[in-house]
Amino acid sequence: MLVLITYDVSTLTNAGQKRLRKVSKICQRYGQRVQNSVFECVVDTTQFAQLKVELSEVINESTDSLRFYQLGKNYKNKVWHIGAKPSIDIEGTLLF
């Protein structure tokens, strides 16, 4: 299934910048960046659970925000892109 991850990490401090890099690194292991703070990940239920645990261990829950959107298996007709940085289909071919 496709899971979309969006995040706002407060980078006012060095610790915040470090958290941002960690969040980005974790997301890169599960999927691909489509915008600065947006990742698309094709994962199964177990991987999705792991991903949530890993990310929640990194962020500061009082300053950072993490959101997950489950797009299901038939996601290709649920996503539209306009403008720069078209995404690559993580399962193989070009989506857009």
Place this chain on the structure above:
Amino acid sequence: MLVLITYDVSTLTNAGQKRLRKVSKICQRYGQRVQNSVFECVVDTTQFAQLKVELSEVINESTDSLRFYQLGKNYKNKVWHIGAKPSIDIEGTLLF
């Protein structure tokens, strides 16, 4: 249906900063901000089409990126939030 809008607008120039404000203003008319560059909008098919047209008229397609994700009608069990800035249910009650 719930439509998620995510955007990256290049703000290196004054024109870019203006585009960013315009994109944000348009999104605010249709839904609610859940992160800096992420909006959730409950819209019908016509409104969704309008929204795409309005936003595509504002952005610079060579530098800015707009993405739309259609979450359907039964979206409440497809969204998870961790950390700061919990969202308000735009149809009434608190989602989280």
